[in-house]
Amino acid sequence: MADRIPAQRGGPGPGGLVVVLGGGIAGLAAADRLSQAGWRVRIVEKDRRCGGVHRARQIGPYTFGVGSIFYEENARLFDLAPGLRNLCPTVMRVQRRIAPDGAILHYPLEPREFLRQSPLRLARSVVDLAWSRLWVRRDGTLDAIARQRLGGSFFESTGLASYISRFHHVSPREIDEVFFFRRMAYVERFTRIGALARSAARSLLSRAPVNQRTRRPLRVRPREGFEPIFERIERRLAASGVEFSLGDALLSLRREGGLFHLRTASGSCFAEAVVSTIPLDSLHQAMFGVGSGLVSLDMTTLFVSAAHLDRRLGNVLFNFHPRGQWKRATIYSRIYPDAAGRDGGFDREFLAVETTIPPGGSHDPQRIFEDFRKHMTVLGLARDLTLEGHERVENCYPLYTPGSGAILEQALHRISRSGIILAGRQGRFEYLPTSSGVILRVMQELDAAGLFAAAPEMAA
Template identity: 50%
Template sequence: MEMIVPKAPTNEMPIPSAQHVLVLGAGIAGLAAADTLNRAGYRVTVLERGSAPGGAHRSHQIGPYTFDVGSIFYDDKGLIFSLAPENRELCPAVHRIERRIAPDGKLLSYPIEPRELLHWGYPKLSKALLDLLLRRQITRLDGTLETICLARLGRTIYTDTGLRSYITRFNHTDPRLLDEEFFLYRMGFIERQTRPSALLGHVRRALFGQAFRAANLRPSVLRVRPRDGFLALFTPLQQRLEAAGVVFAMNEELQRIEGTPAGYVVRTSAGTHRCDIVVNTIPLDTLHTALFGTPSGIGSLDLMTLFVSARRLAPTMGNVLFNFHTTGRWKRATIYSRLYSDPAVAREYLSVEHTILPGAAADPETAFAEFKAQLEGFGHAEDLRLEGHDRVSDCYPLYRPGTHALRPQILKRIEATGVVTVGRQGRFEYLPTSSGVIRRVLEELAAAGLSMPADMKQAAGPTP
């Protein structure tokens, strides 16, 4: 389907205050885009398929427990607080303490510490180091996640630390069938720690008995979403924008985008919108289908979150737990009872995340049974109960082979229509923090000629 492309603004063009921008999505990227565009003088409408702002981040109140979908942590100076500074004081300051279940069932630090390998004993450690050196010499990269992991780590370290098990369950796909882009973007810590200079540093510190990452072993101080849930964080952002003139069109599912000489016609489940500019923050594949009538060829993983309570959890579990064991489909658990202390709540409670392939059925009861058997079997938990669950679509990029080459082609085709696409989902990018999302939104809007106010430029800081 060929589109008529409306004349897009450029950096040299003045910004008419009458121009109307339709922002697709009311997640953090959409809210940041709406704020920036509104400050720049555009008339802004935010189109959202859900009933509340926040995108994939949403909370559920079940009895005395508040559960969430999505990460709840924010840097104390995060850019999300520049959108509504009063929100910072609503978000409690906490120490994030991360642990993982190792292949032997023990609770160890997260991420993997090089010093742990010293406890393997001389025979296994020697085998691991020889394997690592040999793999670096003989392995030819073929673009797959499996091969680059073997080349950087060797098979012994790759498998026996539980890393292969973790990345397999994260993607619900064998690493041999995944693009190496996952290693480069989602496994940044391991990518950096396995560079030759870093490995030499690890060996030197081991020989002289020095600490590997003493400073990083201290719990990090962050803020978490308000005690009452994500609505208490995102509703003030929506209200601020509405007070400034931004219009929110909620509960509208995007169906079609058509270009005309006068602008764009955007059809939704609730009606039709007309605008001069479209700024997209929703999943790239959804946008591609709305523009061209066909899928893009790239996919995303859904996220199923189990809401669980427990009579007891191991004191050494921390407040965020990752699954590096060979069993269980869950990847990460966030323990709210250790972040929001409340004597009136007798049981511990946590969310447990599982990724799901596109189109696959969710099975929360079986997933919970596996989680319960694993944690109670190791003695890390007692009397686990499933309180509820939720599923959110298109949460993580799925790095199938060829994705690295296909993504820029898709973006180029979309950009040819004049639609500006920004954010984590809008550009199929891995952006692990809300500040990273907001910073990239500001950069992409500026690059598209959609003016960025000076105060937001200062808040965003230098381009990384």
């Protein structure tokens, strides 16, 4: 990055250089939109490939992966390059969870489960819910709002309390209630009084099991991994003039007059605007020399094969059982059926198993695998499990502890007042569960920054 914009250049405007920090979905979407608006764009990414946390691993006959693999039919990601949708086959996502008693139930939780308990348990739950709505007061913690909205008995009996503790490695009493609204939006919606009333009416009219509800198929990343998607996006952006500086870590960033001075592992440059989609704490460190005080959870992903998995497990399985450190398993052999069985030339199932790492914790795949193997074997859900590989994934989830909201606002304000545009789940320390949600949020931030003015030649 030896390129420099002359310091005497006029005020920011299309035609100047915008540096986009991060080459994940958020950064690629920002680069695409800025390039269309007439800016010269350079993506700076510390890894040697684009895609962010989305990456695949080929181990023997198996293709494993890290990152979400599902996309809705009209996903905004497909707009970033021609033909992306056709690269992604359709599949029915079948989500299940292991309940506290070991039963295999539908995921996510649905109001009908509350309503279809035995008469005695339902009566107790209704009384508990009514009492909780009247007397449980929100105190800013996830525990209080979950008990107020669900009732203590339902919160505990469904395994939701166990899942939350497993996810964060601390009690729900040590998590800010913002997690309920950002990470548990579905639960927040269905526990509204009106939603519960409508669900009760539907339940009385239909006795069909929850897992027989009609669902739309989704698109899924190509069988061979994420590379076909991100390579095609990168080629299209490069053809439109976007520059890529891959394997190039940001070292420092500061404002100098009307320009931004960036120093990276490969050199330095001046830019008229900077859009950051990298972890907020990393940017704070580069700008001010200290961390922001925000904490993110890393994740250990295990790549596992199995001689047998219970057919009831679906193709995405969540752990709501009181035992086991793992939180979610994605069973690729059921998502890509031609990749397993006799047609694929081998008979084992293969899956990725995710476990969050506590702050300051270590990546210990063998220990986590032994815990997973024992848990699934004791429950009679799996046989002959083998650890094929593993990966540590950094900055997967924001940790919303009480008081982190104030720290976040302070960090956002301190960075934003310099003129840097923060976007994406990493850039703004937000939980955004879908690629479409990430891209939409990026567009909103770019719109608010006013970077989409037409270039002079485009306005003629």
